[in-house]
Amino acid sequence: MIDKKTTRFLGFVCAATVANAYYNQPLLGEFARYFGSSAHAAGLVATLCQMGYGIGILLIVPLADVHERRSLILLLLCAVSLALLAMASATNLAWLYAASLLVGLTTIVPQIIIPYAAGLAEPTQRSSVVGSVQGGLLVGILLARTASGAIGNWLGWRWVYLLAATMMLAIGALIYRQLGKQEIRNTTLSYRQLLVSMGRFFIELPQLRRSCFSSAFSFAAFSAFWTTLVFLVESPSYGYGPAVAGAFGLVGAIGALTAPYAGRLSDLKGTAFTLLAANLVCLLAFAILYFAGVGALSILIVGVLLLDTGAQANHIANQSEVFSYNPDAVARLNGVYMFCRFIGGALGSISGSWAWSYGGWHAVCTAGIAFGLIALLANRRPGFSLSLSG
Numbered sequence: 001m002i003d004k005k006t007t008r009f010l011g012f013v014c015a016a017t018v019a020n021a022y023y024n025q026p027l028l029g030e031f032a033r034y035f036g037s038s039a040h041a042a043g044l045v046a047t048l049c050q051m052g053y054g055i056g057i058l059l060i061v062p063l064a065d066v067h068e069r070r071s072l073i074l075l076l077l078c079a080v081s082l083a084l085l086a087m088a089s090a091t092n093l094a095w096l097y098a099a100s101l102l103v104g105l106t107t108i109v110p111q112i113i114i115p116y117a118a119g120l121a122e123p124t125q126r127s128s129v130v131g132s133v134q135g136g137l138l139v140g141i142l143l144a145r146t147a148s149g150a151i152g153n154w155l156g157w158r159w160v161y162l163l164a165a166t167m168m169l170a171i172g173a174l175i176y177r178q179l180g181k182q183e184i185r186n187t188t189l190s191y192r193q194l195l196v197s198m199g200r201f202f203i204e205l206p207q208l209r210r211s212c213f214s215s216a217f218s219f220a221a222f223s224a225f226w227t228t229l230v231f232l233v234e235s236p237s238y239g240y241g242p243a244v245a246g247a248f249g250l251v252g253a254i255g256a257l258t259a260p261y262a263g264r265l266s267d268l269k270g271t272a273f274t275l276l277a278a279n280l281v282c283l284l285a286f287a288i289l290y291f292a293g294v295g296a297l298s299i300l301i302v303g304v305l306l307l308d309t310g311a312q313a314n315h316i317a318n319q320s321e322v323f324s325y326n327p328d329a330v331a332r333l334n335g336v337y338m339f340c341r342f343i344g345g346a347l348g349s350i351s352g353s354w355a356w357s358y359g360g361w362h363a364v365c366t367a368g369i370a371f372g373l374i375a376l377l378a379n380r381r382p383g384f385s386l387s388l389s390g
Helices: 004-021 025-035 039-059 061-065 069-088 093-106 110-120 126-154 157-178 191-204 206-233 242-256 261-269 271-294 297-323 327-380 383-389
Strands: none
Touching: 004 039, 004 069, 004 093, 004 110, 004 126, 004 157, 025 039, 025 093, 025 126, 025 157, 025 206, 025 242, 039 061, 039 093, 039 206, 039 327, 061 069, 061 110, 061 191, 061 327, 069 093, 069 110, 069 157, 110 126, 110 327, 126 157, 126 242, 126 297, 191 206, 191 327, 206 242, 206 271, 206 297, 206 327, 242 297, 271 297, 271 327, 297 327
């Protein structure tokens, strides 16, 4: 049994820890200026962080099905603190790349918190608990940009990571005091068996593959936008700094607040209908954002609201379905799903920065539309996932 106070605390932990993977986005322009690099080279910082996150989900998160989860969470909080300090002390772009990869690799705490919360909850409250904790994660993703943009503008980008490292250690102390150990029943599986079982889930569950590909390409569109937004708002068309770029996280957070309603919509109309609506909203968002390159702030705000609403609804609908496949393997199923999702995010980040460098804002929106169409097809054509998985 888990009470509301603990649920809220776990939601806060998810928000604070997932933020580590997103602090870099409003700072990419600062990185480019500080290290004298191109926008594309600076954009690789975001790409490598998301790749590290995906690798951590694939190789570390499955351990939550066989090892005591609180201890695993505390160990990761210590590790991500060191990675954040490495980011803060970077003296060249190669160092920043390596540190960013490590930040992503070790900031996977939310993907262990979610199974932890599900393990504490009674079956009748599990969906609402996971939804509440997941809501904290969504808010953390978006508000991270606001915080890093403001701090980077006022104190400099290094302070963003120094303060984040301090926060991780403080959160670790709170977890040690407030959360109890959570013993796991499936302790006989070896690490190799864990990884093999994840591959087996992916091969044997076509519905899991559809969810993975739908979410991956939806997140690619989402990441292409957020990775390049800072370059747009700092361009002559807008002339703003990183603080304003980060402030768009507040706009996105408003859109994300509608995401929990995706669960209710799925109950009423089914997951397929919810995903169709979510993907169409994302496509509409990019169609609107296409016209934001001329400095139209109102168009940009409307586009951000729609994009975050659609992208988060896609994620909520897909992930809630994934959790229903096998309650005894939540961490591994989540690992497969989130690995695919963040590989999609890395693809979106690198594609977005490349598109900006070679074609500007319209190229970014074209890439977003292409990713959105693939996400739409992944849900509408069941054979799509089979062909991609071989």
